[in-house]
Amino acid sequence: MKINHKILVCGASISGTAIAFWLEKYGYEVVVVEKSDTFRDGGQNVDIKGIGQDVIKLMGLEQQIDSRNTGEEGLRYLNDKGNIISSYPKGAVGGLTSPYEILRGDLARIIYDRTKLRCDYRFGWFVVAISELTDIVKVTFNNGSIEDFDIVVCADGIGSTTRDLVMPEYTHFNYLGAYMSFFKIPKTPEDDLWAKAYQVRGGAMVFLRPGHKNDTTVLVTFLKEEFIPDWQDVSKQKNRLKEVLTAKAGLAERVVQNLDNVQDLYFGPMSQVKASQWSKGRIVLLGDAAHAPTPFTGLGTTLSLVGAYILAGELSQNTSIKDALEQYELIYKPHVELSQKQISPRVIRLIHPQSKFGIMVTRMLTKIFASALIQKLLRPRTEKQEVTGLNDFVLPNYQTIN
Template sequence: MAAQPAEPTVEGTRNALQGRTRNRRGCMHTTKKILICGSGVAGPTCAYWLHKYGYATVIVERAKALRDGGQNVDIKGAGQHVIEMMALSDQIEAKNTQERGQKYLDADGKVIAVLPKGALGTLTNDFEILRGDFAQVLFESTKDHCEYSFGRFVTALEEKAGCIAATFDNGETEDFELVICAEGMNSSTRDRVMAAHTSFRYLGACMAFFKIPRREEDDGWAHSVNGIGGTFITLRPGNEDETTVLVTFLRRDHAITEDTPTMRKALLRRALEGRGAIADRITADLEAVDDFYFGPMSQVQASAWSQGRFVLLGDAAFCPTPFTGKGTALALVAAYVLAGEINRTADHSQAFAAYERLVRPYVEAAQKQLTPRRIRLMHPKSRAGIGLTHLAQRLVASQTVQSQFGPSAAKRAHTAADDFVFADY
């Protein structure tokens, strides 16, 4: 488990700034102080760059501490370029899950196709790290110059002339120059300010992810399995004694009325029933799972990313769903651009407009890669459909396809940072 960081408080931040006076507009005089809601990927990355430009940042996080472990995240393309600019490649490599590649299996575990790391079509990248481990790397790189406050969240925001006042769950109020909301796709802070601008695009499936104990058959490869009825399972290497699980299955209705973990686990069991030995293993371990997430496979599509001194970042603005494999890269790129534009101009409205103008096309291109139709194709319902999927998997893994198309794919991956044109801030 990742070491629990010290728990800085909003009160501590306030005491450190004693002696400030209110200006005639009713705002406390602060030195370019920015509040960031959320300690995942986007928030700390933005704090890193804002510090480079001389801004003071406070990160508030509803959770009591950084979450350890979590699901595998892929850092690739332009996101990898941001990591290199932050000089974090070595720290991430030290926590690499060492995933060797991807194997497609049938429902009982027989190998259908093998795609080693670097092969055309594999989900395995050079940077494979658990989300919690990545958050820990970002925390370590920012903790000395960013005030972290865990177990805190915003309950109200009031914009004034020259600042924005944030009220926290303990009733205390602080003034900030800006508020950056990077809480994730289900952000409550976003919904307090920009609910009218936020919509969700349901892709026709539900997803669950969690961890189970590692077994002998977990050989360092990602194992992906299609099941009848439109289920898809992927097991991946986690920490030393754990395997991460991602299950997706087709579901017409996006509304999930089951509102407790127990009820949602029961729904997942029904989806996995009769899906073979690998599904049986998951259901056998499900009762003891305590990090269970279950929800609709949806994309966040915000018609605007800012309002006044409040701006959205990361999944709170544009969650593409884990199935794109691009959520982390989008968060890293957007955080870099937002910080750079805030520093570039004293007018926050111009900075936010430039940030959205630069990043939105990149986000929309990633989101368009997934459609409800494509999700249905990836989740065949019938045995015949699964058989055709297995043929396609064997074809992609074949020496003919890999030798003919693999080198060009590798070249594209090597220059993937070019898929976003970075401004020099």
């Protein structure tokens, strides 16, 4: 495709910065608009697994990511008294911890820093109207300015408003019957470098993971059959979390004690995005905007990094935009769909046992799975963690010019 093309990317998180990285390497003029007034540093531990690690190597970011590694050593399941039930060290089957353990904001910041001098980042900007003419996309921004682009990439996350302006008919949300909340709490002396998981009676889970120097990151998930639209208010969200966790022992108790002081609460339904088509004309979806798998899979970041690599590569290889966008979807969508299938409302219910008996059984299972014998039997084929749907996927080889 002609390298004098001007490409608009909406969203400056993982997928937005990653596609900017590659497009710039292929010689395109790249404008990235981000709705937030400043770069968004927040977020918790994200995992870069399997083939996502190959993309990081191709980007030459291993060392920088390593220097921001949270140092997580593995995952431990704890009982009500805080005693260890089972341990999954880094690399164990069924564990969480990947060789690249990094906070979302740190990863996005690394890619942003790599690209900010060569791409035109505009903070506080977002698209309010968009129309595709014969060979150009005319975009109106929130500040009233109008500009023409050859291609628009919607990398603006699960609730992508740019996608909704263009192709709402393709977007489907798959509510998984649970809510999730992320935030951080102060680190205490008992917080070592192990992630900790605790099952709470009534169908909830608490995960604590190493964050920045003085922080421990928290993920709380809990079953909720129906989607509740009026949980928008932060105090209502905190109250709901307290209801789910109060009077429970173990890590739940500590989380409740800290909740009132939490400043960075993210709270929302656990939903997958399934876009039936990833592009319309010259406008294309990337990352969570196309296929959010839910943070529970730990795959959102990996899928976004791989998708950005393929989309940019196909744009550079094909002479027509239409062919490039079709190829991107053809090559990648079947794998993404497979990887999304690993999570369903049924799986979510199994992970969140509600009764004392159910918790006892799952705790026993975590112990059995962590045993040396089972780990040996299940040993992964490679050192890299498996990524359902992408284990046999071979990254296409594209030639960059910068």
